[in-house]
Amino acid sequence: MKRVLLVIGGGIAAYKCLDLIRRLAEKGYAVRCVMTKAAQEFITPLAVGAISNERVATELFDLEGEREIGHIRLAREADIVVVAPATADLLARMAQGHANDLATAVLLATRSIVLAAPAMNPAMWNHPATQRNVRQLETDGVRFIGPNAGEMAEKGETGVGRMAEVSELVERIESLLAEEAAGADNGFGFLTISGTRGRVSSSSAPALAGRHVLVTSGPTHEPIDPVRYIANRSSGKQGHAIAAAARRLGARVTLITGPVQIADPEGVEVRHVETAREMLAAVEEALPADIAVFAAAVADWRVATPGRGKIKKQANAEPPQLELVENPDILRTIAKRGVRRPTLVVGFAAETSTVVENAQAKRKAKAVDWIVANDVSEETGVFGGERNKVHLVTAEGTETWPEMSKAEVAETLLQRAAGFLAQARESV
Numbered sequence: 001m002k003r004v005l006l007v008i009g010g011g012i013a014a015y016k017c018l019d020l021i022r023r024l025a026e027k028g029y030a031v032r033c034v035m036t037k038a039a040q041e042f043i044t045p046l047a048v049g050a051i052s053n054e055r056v057a058t059e060l061f062d063l064e065g066e067r068e069i070g071h072i073r074l075a076r077e078a079d080i081v082v083v084a085p086a087t088a089d090l091l092a093r094m095a096q097g098h099a100n101d102l103a104t105a106v107l108l109a110t111r112s113i114v115l116a117a118p119a120m121n122p123a124m125w126n127h128p129a130t131q132r133n134v135r136q137l138e139t140d141g142v143r144f145i146g147p148n149a150g151e152m153a154e155k156g157e158t159g160v161g162r163m164a165e166v167s168e169l170v171e172r173i174e175s176l177l178a179e180e181a182a183g184a185d186n187g188f189g190f191l192t193i194s195g196t197r198g199r200v201s202s203s204s205a206p207a208l209a210g211r212h213v214l215v216t217s218g219p220t221h222e223p224i225d226p227v228r229y230i231a232n233r234s235s236g237k238q239g240h241a242i243a244a245a246a247r248r249l250g251a252r253v254t255l256i257t258g259p260v261q262i263a264d265p266e267g268v269e270v271r272h273v274e275t276a277r278e279m280l281a282a283v284e285e286a287l288p289a290d291i292a293v294f295a296a297a298v299a300d301w302r303v304a305t306p307g308r309g310k311i312k313k314q315a316n317a318e319p320p321q322l323e324l325v326e327n328p329d330i331l332r333t334i335a336k337r338g339v340r341r342p343t344l345v346v347g348f349a350a351e352t353s354t355v356v357e358n359a360q361a362k363r364k365a366k367a368v369d370w371i372v373a374n375d376v377s378e379e380t381g382v383f384g385g386e387r388n389k390v391h392l393v394t395a396e397g398t399e400t401w402p403e404m405s406k407a408e409v410a411e412t413l414l415q416r417a418a419g420f421l422a423q424a425r426e427s428v
């Protein structure tokens with residue numbers, strides 16, 4: 001049975017925790033709760049205890065509780081620690097590493113995944129101090145959900161600051177635990193961020209601090225006429241995961257994405273584009289960068305002269321002939337730049353046969369440092385799927401990585417890229 005430790009902060013959204021506990025219990029999770037002093041102004045330990053069916057922990061120096069279950073054990077026994085509502089004050093104390101009450105002591109002692117659900121007034125959320133704390137916590141490996149936009153508890157106040165809904169929280173908790181379980185048994189030590197259970201280890205945390213990472217992601221859409229376009233099946237999941245991983249490693253990240261159905265990663269500057277030519281222009285504009293990862297599935301061709309109006313179907317007429325012209329190769333253009341070439345240029349290769357050989361040839365032809373080659377043939381389910389099986393092709397040779405989630409591929413790739421930059425700096 002998976003164990004959730006819910007740290008309830010002192011905000012009006014604390015009342016949602018009662019429902020959250022009930023939903024998690026229904027799904028078979030064991031839920032223990034810690035309440036801050038301020039949280040007890042909003043809901044009572046009695047109500048929380050009754051719903052969770054467990055003694056609620058509130059005090060750091062509680063003789064009975066310490067004998068029963070100390071804060072270290074509380075922290076260690078949880079598979080995930082959820083902070084909801086994560087108030088501005090609680091986030092500030094977490095970012096500073098305080099441990100002067102049970103909630104912060106538990107958060108400092110845990111090695112489990114920590115998910116924070118901020119909730120506060122929009123002005124407090126947008127304050128540079130809160131944003132700085134959030135960035136720090138993200139760098140420390142804390143995951144965030146929300147806050148959402150909407151009406152605040154205060155009459156007439158709207159903006160970003162509402163705590164994520166209970167259903168969203170439950171979904172995120174489940175996906176983080178699933179991610180964790182997949183990572184734990186993939187037998188690939190260096191990418192599970194060993195032993196730190198979802199938290200980026202302190203040695204690797206700032207690996208990309210001060211760096212600018214540029215990522216392209218998703219497909220491009222090439223218009224045939226105002227309503228039709230040429231596209232491909234790229235979901236953007238791998239590219240977006242790379243942007244998120246770079247952010248977690250402390251980089252400033254620019255993500256240039258074609259049309260996708262997935263959300264923008266948090267803390268990343270996102271430029272939405274449609275066509276290959278728009279993508280190239282956005283990439284050029286975002287330079288300089290230390291690392292550029294080209295994960296987009298750019299359409300190789302576009303229609304030479306897209307219809308200005310919708311092309312009408314005419315009775316008994318021949319279907320229209322589409323003349324195609326080649327799109328600019330964004331990866332090649334950037335990799336072959338004389339000035340402002342990123343220090344590390346990484347391309348992707350989607351192959352269906354002789355994967356490694358084709359990728360090696362592509363690496364040389366496009367003057368790229370690394371190619372991440374994946375097999376997208378029939379049964380692999382890579383396109384649109386959650387997992388990936390790749391080879392890393394470099395000037396030194398080829399490494400075959402075991403199958404892993406796209407998030408793990410991203411994390412591993414970025415850790416390697418950070419190592420490459422560190423070496424490049426040393427050899428200067």
Ligand code: CTP
Binds near residue numbers: 297
């Ligand atoms: N790429 C790009 N701009 C293009 C085409 C591709 O930036 N117009 C980049 C992709 O983002 C990816 C790599 O180049 O990093 C893929 O190279 P590509 O030659 O398109 O290979 P595949 O699409 O894998 O396949 P093929 O060459 O066999 O068509």
